[in-house]
Amino acid sequence: MERCRLVFSGSGGQGVITAAIILAEAAVLHEGLVATQSQSYGPEARGGATRSDVIISDSPIRFPKANQPNVLVCLTQEAYNKFFGIIRPGGILLTDPRYVKPEGSRVDARLLQLPLYREVMDRIGKPIVYNICMLGAVVELTGVVQPGSIQKVLQNRIPPGVLDINLEAFALGRGIAAPFAV
DSSP states (O other), rough: OOEEEEEEEEESSSSSHHHHHHHHIIIIHHOOOOEOOOOOEEESSSSEEEEEEEESSSSOSOSSOSSSSSEEESSSSOOOOOOOOGGTTTTTEEETTTOOOOOOOOHHHHHHHOHHHHHHHHOOOOOHHHHHHHHHHHHHHSSSSSHHHHHHHHHHHHHHHHHHHHHHHHHHHHHHHHOOOO
């Protein structure tokens, strides 16, 4: 497999770090791949800038930071403004039009603005699974891991009382992204 570098960015409380951890775990525990996951965030518990890097490969990874990621997810305008320039030429830049307006910024990447938040609220009604919907979209767009691997991690990590809505959000994200998958 070609090494895949991903950066999930947004605001504290959106679950971007949790989504990155789930992806890395799926790669290592259920796909037999090598993965690293690192994170940085502002001092605020909620609302501060958040970034989580994931690298997935079938060979050793020597540096855990995703320089020039293949995939950049920006869930806030602040994250977009700060990170849009790091995307690898030809990569995927995923945003949600509810939170990000990419006006005036040109990037040499495939920009996808998917209405993930709106769909989560319309179909599930609980914003807490927004991150898992985003993760479903990323998995569908990249094929970096099999959907079943993410589902297994969710079954092990998510409390039984909310597992069903998380699985539903993951499937929803995959469905939203499916028309754009290559």
